[in-house]
Amino acid sequence: MPAVISMTAATITSPNGSIVLNVDVNSVGEPYYNLSYKDKPVIIDSKLGLAAKEAKFTDQFKILSTDTASFNETWQPVWGEFSEIVNHYNQLEVNLENSNGLLMTVCFRVFDDGMGFRYEFPLQDKANYLAVLDEVTEFNMPANNTMWVIPGDYDTDEYLFTETRISDVTDALKKYNGVHSESQREKELESTVQTPLLMKSDDGLYINVHEAALIGYPAMQLDVDTTTYSLKSHLTPDKLGVRGYLQLPFNTPWRTIIVSDDARDILASQLILNLNEPSKIEDTSWIKPMKFIGVWWEMFTGRQKTWAYSDDYRAKPGVTDYTKLKPNGRHPANTENVKKYIDFAAKHGIDAVLVEGWNEGWEDWASYRKNRQFLFDKPYPDFDLPYLRDYAKEKGVKLVMHHETAANALDYERQLDKAFQFMKDNNYDAVKTGYVGAIIPRSEHHTSQGMVDHAQYVIEKAAEYEIMIDSHEAPRPTGLIRTYPNWLAQESARGGEFESMGGNPPSHTALLPFTRLKGGPMDYTPGLFQTDLSYYGEGKDGKAMTTLARQLALYLTMPSPMQMAADLPENYERFPDAFQFIEDVPVEWRDSKYLEAEPAQYITVARLDKNSDDWYIGAITDDTPREAVIDLSFLPAGEKFIATIYADAPDADWETNPQAYTIKKVNVNNKTKLKQKLARGGGAAIRLQPVK
């Protein structure tokens, strides 16, 4: 149970006692905290506070009082890795007042797998509005941890990770120069990294730093001090240099630290979801997880296919008569082709079909210099929506809407009601949104407060229309899927599409579950069967660094309630036995067991289907072959299962033989330990069906 040590300092422990938090103010009244895990320091003395133009909540503080409480509940998410989540923590509220009479409470919640804290600014006489200049939150590391970083950037997180020591971060980030989306800010961000950030200490602790419940506030990045090993919050400013506009009372998002000496605990942690508010949507019956295919990968495969209907770059949505344009003949979002996708989905039990490039505007869209890029209710002439709507309905397949906004959030908001009504009128329930480009309103970045507000505006409006969202290029997730369960997925990291643009090394998907996925599911787009792109000719010669079997495993290691089968139907038709796994694998789970894990190296996870007694297992490795040892002791004692194992063939290798896989069936029970060989860049996927 939590205990207050003295009037001016406070200590609190996690429910099982493994985590200890201390909070105090120093000699100049700066509040600070430290955190330990099983007596190992996780965070050494680290300052707390926030500076605004109008008031500095940083120093001259004294502790007025502390309040402690305990909380233990079990809640049921609408979908996810678990059907029940335990939310168990001890809470410490430290009520501070500074010499100017300013009031601030820091609320800490300590769980067995980490800690969250936030600043709470109550209604008070001495402060009302705040224009935020700086949040001074520190996460000071006791030693020169290993970290897996992507570079600080206000506008994109679509980067590969780099492994580095804290001391070497600045050098490590130099490799991103030039590809960085904000090259003019390279000095400002030269030692800045993004969250969710994963670290590993030499004494064996795994530490994830992120935030939860990002609402009405800019996203946090972290400035790294390479000599003191200090991390400090770096809020995304708007382009006028202000980091946020607040009115009191206001609670910031939670700053989160997940910690364990077992990497699997980081993957299993539900701490970030627990720090978010319960669902604001009362009736969630319309929220339906789904698998989908899409008119999408065609445009990446080097076949010169385009999102645009014509090559006339001067076509303007709402102005040009598109029926008079000359079609370019390379536009896959046409009626006949989409019909084929619908047929494939119907045949294979895939829920839905995404169609990109269906609407007016793609001829010349990627420019912040225009004020209207797209119309969201104007199909291209070759996309017969009434026909496809009825055809899909008849086949029992849903169409997934696509709203690329070209980052013009202002115009998207102007069209939003009409766009969502158009969806409902045409039987669409879900939309993939996109924000490629420089943001309009032009004062905003992708992760500044204005765009955080925009994302909330869109998700709430979508809920009004009973629409599910899969957002791309939006502020990276912070567990808001609990509050808005219609927010099925986001991109917010370098996804599978990059297999056609430089590739993702196998370590990438062995890091994302430790980092990006802590905020919520990713629309990673797994399921690539034709991994050697030279197959398509036309100068494409990249090879995705993955075996085919590994792509099946990703459906388990990268769980999402909106999961794509990314490859072309024609490629799936070439491997029907392997595609059977994608057909079978669920997208929501009753339970999940992380069996093996080491960041950037390997992950093995077992999940229980939410709607049956089938278990599914995914195992991946990095660029080194590996034997996964899959201990099935989690299975119910005494019950027999048949395991269908989709595995790398003995001679499989992402580079030389990616499509070599085997499928075999074996009998297993809770005594079984499967030893499963994973190729270089390989993986395995297993379905376990009870023998009745």
Next chain:
Amino acid sequence: MPAVISMTAATITSPNGSIVLNVDVNSVGEPYYNLSYKDKPVIIDSKLGLAAKEAKFTDQFKILSTDTASFNETWQPVWGEFSEIVNHYNQLEVNLENSNGLLMTVCFRVFDDGMGFRYEFPLQDKANYLAVLDEVTEFNMPANNTMWVIPGDYDTDEYLFTETRISDVTDALKKYNGVHSESQREKELESTVQTPLLMKSDDGLYINVHEAALIGYPAMQLDVDTTTYSLKSHLTPDKLGVRGYLQLPFNTPWRTIIVSDDARDILASQLILNLNEPSKIEDTSWIKPMKFIGVWWEMFTGRQKTWAYSDDYRAKPGVTDYTKLKPNGRHPANTENVKKYIDFAAKHGIDAVLVEGWNEGWEDWASYRKNRQFLFDKPYPDFDLPYLRDYAKEKGVKLVMHHETAANALDYERQLDKAFQFMKDNNYDAVKTGYVGAIIPRSEHHTSQGMVDHAQYVIEKAAEYEIMIDSHEAPRPTGLIRTYPNWLAQESARGGEFESMGGNPPSHTALLPFTRLKGGPMDYTPGLFQTDLSYYGEGKDGKAMTTLARQLALYLTMPSPMQMAADLPENYERFPDAFQFIEDVPVEWRDSKYLEAEPAQYITVARLDKNSDDWYIGAITDDTPREAVIDLSFLPAGEKFIATIYADAPDADWETNPQAYTIKKVNVNNKTKLKQKLARGGGAAIRLQPVK
């Protein structure tokens, strides 16, 4: 008829030949023009062009060809000073190509009372998007004209005029330092003035420079060169320094020059309306000009009345339960008080009652540091809207909605559909909008492209809902009332409200019709009867620099289809015979005759009621008493009229005896010349009724 002089230079004249325009390119290919009126130079050689990041349309041009045309039509505005407007001009299109292959057409339209021109950028191979850096349009004066200026400012035009020579502008503008809304820009704007700008030359020409049809482009101000007498366009930038984002094809707004040797022609000119597009609203039957009173002036009179319901500045719309706040007891937008206004309006035939301060948010609204200031569908607890809606309807009176946005255009757009639907649900047809404060999105100024776009978005959305708009603190008007006749009025200048904040000298309302009103009607709020504010006690001791009779004249000299009777009903009850004129005076006209005019000194105008055969005359003077000579020769020959003359009493004076007026009736006909004495700061108002 227009005539082309040569292949590389062009000349065109106005229909009656009084105005001559020459256009050519100089030795470095810079296009230029000059303009004369009755052989007097109006504008000497002045450059044309536009510079963007992507392409410079400024020099290396040659004239490819010229096209000429003539146009003569008569059109009927929905409301206004005339029931018919003649649109008669000769047009010259100069088609230019520069050495980089860039294409630009300058289209000139020359009328008998001036000229408009715009840049037309056609679809072309060498340019598509433009990020505008500078428009180089010059208006070079041949001599050191007198000008009446308000200072350049990206965010407000609520200034008094200063009379100055061009050579002295910089010094003249220094007086605005400190009161200027953008003091940090005083260097950038130190010699900049706003349009509509009025000048007078020593050889007797009156010249107005402004723009028409401001759509999709920033507002234009004018940089003054005090040594060369050059005026140059200065487009309002966004806060990132870009002046506009265009995609070709694009036509800029028209740059307008109204010129005459008779000041009355400037007032009568419809040139700016003629350069705007015809109405985009097909069925205009729902657009109804109106007179209105309002719960408004009470808050200015020093009675400590407030827009806010309570004094709790921490109340937040949508968060706070306003029914639990302590009312401050000084909130005039309450049911009982509004009911009195409705009663007064019904009794006196006033169409409508504006109520300001009816909705949640006024406790603490004027801050760009918050993201939501107001809700537009949440009445205060003491404003019983269902009751008042029904009561007003029963009395045949309309309520006028008020949407103060605190300049948060972003949030206003988010609420707009709901706000307009709320109006329609509650029988409101018209709304006064307000944009006090710094603009959100924070990259915008009040007159930058983004806010011009916002204004168009709002007026078009209003038209969808059949709502009329009276916009305050919006970009100043440019004749768009022709295209959107539901845009009844705007503020966009220092209005009557300033009689409670420093006062408006009488010359102010003798300048506004020559300047601000050329863009469209102003909601000036005339009708102040209690001009000595010390009447209200509590430290208010200002005296409006106007007699009571002059306030009646303003209904003619400041015509508007949405015309307020600004004073308190109780003050009108004290002067019922004078108020009769406000009851009688129409707000739309069949014809208008400007009888006498000199900028900053005097205006006398006669107008024929659109819906009867009654004429109304208004005459005002400045701070000097004057005898208006009112020649009634415009009356139909042989018909007799009774004139009811509301005049300053012999001893009237704005300072010492403002409420001294006389009302007398005389018989008149088209031979009559009325000699009407106007007091210092005085005026006269006359109704002429035919004797049947």
